[in-house]
Amino acid sequence: MKDRNLSFIMNNKNSNNTVFLQLDEKKDRQPHRITKRVKGTIALFLVTIMILSLIYASDYLKTHENNVYATDSYSIMSGENELCRVRDPELLDKVLKKIDKELERKFNHEIKIESKFDLVASKAKDKEIASEDQLYQLVKSNIVYSIMAYQINVNGEKIGIVNSEYEAQSVIEEVKNYFTKNYDKETLLEVTTVEDIEIKQVKATNAEIQDKDKLIEYIIKGTNEEKKYIVEKGDSFWSIAEHFNMDLEELLLANSASGDEILQIGDEVNLIVPKPFINVQVKRKVTLEEKMPYETEYTYVSYMYNDEEIVTKKGKYGISEVEAIVTEQNGIVVAKEILSEKVITEPVKQVVTVGTQDPPPKQGTGYFINPLPGSMITSRFGSRAGGFHLGQDMAKPTGSSIKAADGGTVIFAGWSGTYGYMVDIDHGGGFTTRYAHCSEIYVSVGEKVYQGKIIAAVGSTGLASGPHLHFEVRKYGSVVNPASYIGTQYR
Numbered sequence: 001m002k003d004r005n006l007s008f009i010m011n012n013k014n015s016n017n018t019v020f021l022q023l024d025e026k027k028d029r030q031p032h033r034i035t036k037r038v039k040g041t042i043a044l045f046l047v048t049i050m051i052l053s054l055i056y057a058s059d060y061l062k063t064h065e066n067n068v069y070a071t072d073s074y075s076i077m078s079g080e081n082e083l084c085r086v087r088d089p090e091l092l093d094k095v096l097k098k099i100d101k102e103l104e105r106k107f108n109h110e111i112k113i114e115s116k117f118d119l120v121a122s123k124a125k126d127k128e129i130a131s132e133d134q135l136y137q138l139v140k141s142n143i144v145y146s147i148m149a150y151q152i153n154v155n156g157e158k159i160g161i162v163n164s165e166y167e168a169q170s171v172i173e174e175v176k177n178y179f180t181k182n183y184d185k186e187t188l189l190e191v192t193t194v195e196d197i198e199i200k201q202v203k204a205t206n207a208e209i210q211d212k213d214k215l216i217e218y219i220i221k222g223t224n225e226e227k228k229y230i231v232e233k234g235d236s237f238w239s240i241a242e243h244f245n246m247d248l249e250e251l252l253l254a255n256s257a258s259g260d261e262i263l264q265i266g267d268e269v270n271l272i273v274p275k276p277f278i279n280v281q282v283k284r285k286v287t288l289e290e291k292m293p294y295e296t297e298y299t300y301v302s303y304m305y306n307d308e309e310i311v312t313k314k315g316k317y318g319i320s321e322v323e324a325i326v327t328e329q330n331g332i333v334v335a336k337e338i339l340s341e342k343v344i345t346e347p348v349k350q351v352v353t354v355g356t357q358d359p360p361p362k363q364g365t366g367y368f369i370n371p372l373p374g375s376m377i378t379s380r381f382g383s384r385a386g387g388f389h390l391g392q393d394m395a396k397p398t399g400s401s402i403k404a405a406d407g408g409t410v411i412f413a414g415w416s417g418t419y420g421y422m423v424d425i426d427h428g429g430g431f432t433t434r435y436a437h438c439s440e441i442y443v444s445v446g447e448k449v450y451q452g453k454i455i456a457a458v459g460s461t462g463l464a465s466g467p468h469l470h471f472e473v474r475k476y477g478s479v480v481n482p483a484s485y486i487g488t489q490y491r
Contacts, residue, residue, distance in 0.1 A: 071087075071123065071124065071126075072087075072121070072123065073085045073086060073087055073121075073122050073123060073124035073128075073129060074086050074087070074088075074089045074092075074119045074120065074121060074122060075119070075120040075121075075122040076092055076117055076118075076119065076130075076135065076138070076139070077117065077118040077119075077120055078115065078116075078117055078142050079116075081142075083117075083135075083138045083139065083142060084130035084134060084135055084138055085122055085124040085128055085129055085130060086129060086130055086135060087129055089119050091132055091135060092117060092119060092135070092139075094132070095132065095135050095136045095139050096113065096117070096139065098136065099113075099136070099139060099140055099143060100113060103145060103147075107147050107163055107164075108164075109147045109148050109149075109163075110147070110148065111145050111146070111147055112145060112146040112147075113143060113144075113145045113146075114144045114145055114146050114205060115142065115143045115144045115145070117139065143206075144205055144206060144207060145205065145206050146203050146204060146205050146206075147163070147203075147204060147206070147209070148201055148202075148203060148204075149161050149162065149163055149164075149201070149202060149203075149204040149208070149209055150162055150163070150164060150165045150167070150168040150199055150200065150201055150202070151168075151199070151200045151201075151202045151204070152168050152171060152172070152197070152198070152199055152215075153197070153198040153199075153200060154195045154196070154197060154198075154277050154278060155195050155196050156196070156198070159215075159219060159277050159278075160210050160215040160218065160219070161202065161204050161208050161209050161210060162209065162210060162212055162215065163209060165199060165201070167212050168199045169199065170212065171212060171215055171216055171219070172193070172197055172199075172278070174216045175193075175216060175219050175220060175276075175278050175280065176191055176193070176280050178216075178220055178280075179280035179282070179330050179331060180280065180282055182331075183282065183284060187284040187285055187286055188282065188283075188284050189283045189284055189285055189325065190282070190283040191280065191281075191282050191283075192280070192281050193278050193279065193280055193281070194278075194279040194280075194281055194329065195277075195278055195279065197278070218277075219276060219277045219278050220276050220278075221274060221276070222274055222275045222276040222277045223275050223277075224272045224273070224274060224275065225272075225273050225274075225275040226270070226271070226272060226273075227271040227272075227273055228268055228269070228270065228271065229244075229268070229269045229271050230266060230267070230268060230269075231263045231264060231265055231266060231267040231268075231269060232265060233265055235263050236263060237251055237252060237255075237257065237259055237261075237263070237269075238259075240269060240271075244271060244273055245330070245331060245332055246271070246272070246273065246274075250272060251269075251271070251272070254270040254271065254272045255269060255270050258415075261414055261415055262413065262414050262415065262421060262440075262441045264413065264444035264445075265444070266444070267444075276330065279329055279330055280329070280330060281327065281328070281329045281334075282327070282328045282329075283325060283326070283327050284325070284326060284328075285323070285324075285325050285339075286323070286324060286325075286326055287321065287322070287323045288321075288322055288324070289319055289320070289321055289322070289344070290319070290320050290322050291317040291318070291319065292317060292318030292319065292320050292343070292346075292347045293317065293318075293347065294315035294316060294317060294318070294347035294348055294349055294350055295315070295347070295349045295350070296315060296349070296350045296351075296352055297349055297350065297351045297352070298351075298352050298353075298354050299312070299351060299352065299353045299354065300353075300354050300355075300356050301353055301354070301355060301356065302355070302356050302357055303355070303357065304353065304354070304355025304356070304357060305355045305357050305358070305359040305450075305452075305453075306354070306355050306356050306357060306358060306359065307355070307359055307453075308354070308355045308453075308454065309352050309353065309354045309355070310352070310353045311350065311351070311352050311353075312351045312352065312353050313349075313350060313351035314348075314350060315347065315348055315349060315350025316347060316348035316350075317347055318343065318344075318345050318346045318347030318348075319343075319344040319345045320341050320342060320343050320344060321341070321342045321344055322338055322340070322341050322342075323338075323339045323340045323341075324336050324337055324338045324339055325337040325339065359450045359453070360407065360450045360451055360452075361407060361450060362407050362408075362448035362449055362450045363407045363408065363428070363448070363450075364406050364407050364408050364427035364428045364429065364431070364451075364491075365406055365407060365451055366406075366429070366489055366490060366491045367406060367451075367488070367489050367490065368405040368406050368433070368473070368485050368486050368487070368488065368490055369403070369405055369406070369451060369452060369486070369487070370405075370486055370487065371394075371402055371403050371404070371405045371433070371435060371469065371471055372394045372396055372400065372401075372402055372403070372458070372469045372471070373403075374396065375394035375395055375396040375400075375468075375469065376394070376395045376396070377392060377393065377394055377395075378393045378394070378395045378468060379392070379393035380392055380393075380483065381479075381481040381482060381483065382481070390472055390479045391434065391436075391470050391471050391472035391473075391479070391482060392470075392471050392472075392481075392482040392483060393468045393469070393470055393471075394468060394469045394471060395466065395467065395468040395469075396458050396467065396468070396469070397458065397467060398439055398457070398458055398459055398460065398467040399439060399440075399457050399458060399459075400457065400458040400467075401454045401457065401458075402423075402435050402438065402454065402455055402456040402457060402458060402469055403451075403452050403453060403454055403455065404425055404433075404449045404450070404451055404452065404453045404455050405425075405427075405433050405451070405471075405473075405486070406425075406427045406431075406433070406451045406490075407427065407448075407449060407450045407451045407453075408425040408426050408427040408428065408432075408433075408448070408449065409425065409426050409446065409447070409448050409449075410423060410424070410425055410443045410444065410445055410446065410447045410448075410449060410455075411424045411425065411426045411432070411445065412424035412445060413441050413443055413444050413445050413447075414441070414445075415461075416436070416462070417462065418462045418463035419434075419436040419437065419462045419463075419470070420436060420437045420438065420459065420460075420461025420462025420463075420464060421436075421437070421438040421439070421440070421441055421456070421459065421461045421462070422434065422435065422436045422437075422438065422462075423435045423438065423441060423443060423455050423456050425449065425455075429490075429491040430475055430476040431473070431474070431475055431490060431491065432473075432474045432477075433471070433472065433473055433474070434470070434471070434472035434473075434474065435455065435456055435469060435470075435471060436462065436469070436470035436471075436472075437458075437459055437460055437461050437462055437464045437467075437468060437469065437470050438456040438457060438458065438459050438461065438469075439456075439457045439458060439459025439460070439461065439467075440456060440457040440459070441455070441456045442454060442455055442456055442457075443455045443456070473485050473490075
């Protein structure tokens with residue numbers, strides 16, 4: 001019994017232990033299952049949070065981006081042109097006040113801004129928004145303003161506008177100085193302007209106000225007044241340009257000339273004479289040396305033609321010391337009042353021999369004379385080293401008289417490349433003669449000449465090694481040997 005009880009107890013004990021073990025096992029397993037579930041929940045929560053964060057971040061970025069592109073701004077308009085965009089509408093007024101003060105300090109005048117700038121609501125990116133400095137530069141470069149400036153009137157007509165009365169006076173003085181800069185100031189008695197000059201205060205925009213130096217240049221240059229000049233004996237482009245106080249290149253350009261041309265008496269030359277808007281007149285007291293003209297005595301002879309003359313004794317100018325008051329306009333003497341005159345050297349009389357014989361007919365005789373008597377032949381017609389010589393070279397000192405080999409009509413008189421100054425005469429019957437390398441030409445195209453008339457002077461112009469006459473004879477345009485025709489009947 002006792003053993004059975006013990007066995008029961010033991011069995012119960014084992015049984016109880018089994019139960020307790022099972023309970024303990026359940027206890028151990030239950031918390032483990034709860035932890036996994038929590039972890040899953042937490043993980044799901046975290047993922048949800050992350051997704052929501054990403055969605056929020058995306059929405060934020062989109063919202064920020066939209067703000068960049070769509071944030072309220074103001075377009076600064078100048079007429080129909082947009083200058084820039086700003087966030088603060090008061091920035092424009094600030095910039096305008098700044099510019100206004102700067103202009104008043106610069107010109108020392110009250111300034112009125114004429115430009116109209118408008119604010120128009122707009123949208124803009126941040127990078128499209130102008131800074132205050134950028135706005136300042138844009139407005140300043142597009143602004144138009146009025147100031148109380150000074151206008152220069154010449155004979156009642158506006159000639160220019162400058163900032164101040166001082167600048168206007170300075171312009172007039174600089175123009176005067178331009179025309180008097182080469183004078184000895186001690187000789188000046190009076191400097192005036194021919195025109196009536198008025199300086200008047202006016203309201204002007206900045207665009208109307210001119211640079212002082214450019215206005216001075218404009219007044220001096222003035223307009224170009226076209227004139228014509230009829231060539232007289234001894235005239236050249238150089239002497240004409242000097243006489244009219246012109247630039248030689250401008251004169252040549254006006255006449256489509258190179259400067260090598262020989263001007264003929266009676267030719268018409270185009271002049272472009274600068275006419276300043278303000279002309280300066282100067283009176284000055286001077287002491288100068290002047291030429292005293294010489295007298296000319298004429299001796300008449302029957303062995304010369306009546307249209308020929310030879311200076312047998314050259315005249316010489318005398319020299320006198322003159323004290324005078326001269327009046328000049330833009331550097332050109334327009335009046336002279338002589339106060340005293342003292343002769344330094346007396347002039348020497350010139351003697352001229354003039355012919356009385358009637359010249360022969362101004363037409364071809366059919367007979368050629370020597371065009372340069374007393375000359376030496378230095379190169380004959382025909383082959384020579386380097387080519388073929390088209391004429392006959394006749395040497396004599398520069399200035400020696402060249403005569404027409406026969407009567408006829410001048411068909412060319414002027415510069416002809418390697419020939420230099422040249423004359424061609426048509427004698428009729430298909431015959432022409434050529435006279436090249438001249439230093440001077442005394443006839444003009446279309447002029448009729450007689451046999452023996454002096455038509456030019458010996459020179460070395462063009463391609464020439466020394467003073468000589470290159471003489472050609474042409475028959476129906478083809479060169480022939482001059483030696484075969486000089487002193488003979490050619491037709």
